[in-house]
Amino acid sequence: MSCTTCYSHICTCDNEKLCVGPKGERGDRGDQGVVGQDGSIGVRTVYIDTDVSEVERFPSIDYNVISYTATEPGDYLMMFESDTKIIIDQTSITYKATKNNVLIPNAIRAFRCDAVESLGQNKIKKNKMNVGIPSLVAGDIISIVYNGNKRYFTESKSLTMLKTTQLTVL
């Protein structure tokens, strides 16, 4: 090894301090980088439509009381509930779920109501239906349709569509 100034093996230029010494120690390890951002959460699709309007309905006519138009393809669990006000004795009402105006299998319920006027007040009946609906595609329309034999009122209604990962209809 030679002096880096005079290139002599034995330094003669009084700059011996410039002679190359052994390599310095390795520096400390750098600090750890900060943690990356969290990824976005997964998606669970739930559609809920609630209608609290009171609408008068007339005998023997089908009425769509609430509907859902699919925007995402997939399997869904449909949950419907409502209150119906009965104002006339001997009222019988059927309600059903349809997909593009076609009855969904087993998606039909009914109720009948006895004297109401004789008791001096209207009766309010709770209606409920849960149905699995496989293979919806965007644009499919799910409707809840009522038909009664006498005049009645549909009151609060709620339609929930829960998109499922796996729907098993037994």
Next chain:
Amino acid sequence: MNCNNCHKNPCCCEKLISIRGKRGPKGDKGVVGPQGITGKDGVTNVFIFTNPDNYSYTPDEPPVYEYTDSFTVTDNGNYLILFEGCIVYDLTQTLIEYALFKNSVMITDSDRKSREVWVGESEILTPIVTVSTNSGILSLVAGDIIQVGFKSDNFFVASKRSLTLIQVNNLTIS
């Protein structure tokens, strides 16, 4: 600076002055880690059994629960159980009790009651009403049997019933 060996300047001992280099600088801070990956879609498996058949209940003395619908669990997990159906009353003042059961044991707080009272000529029309209940979120294992049970002091018909099990990832009870 004098030679470390001969202590002269310039050196005369043929031993090169050796000056150790300085300690290297600290390394740079590491870069920010990458963003986490997007979570998967929420997993919600649904098993639904809709029974369109009528179930005719014959009262016992004293009334005991009879099972109308059942479902055997195939996947371990947390479930929310929903039930709804229609009841056709046979006699006025009939008290109907119903509940969800797990392996023949009633699920806490799932028991409900229904009673229809009618008067006069309205008896001509047999009432039909909706009944429904649900469980809290339950931890179930494969092989567990979920049942719907009814009991009453009178005849009635349970029709158009739906039993739904929703498998959920997270257990939140509030």
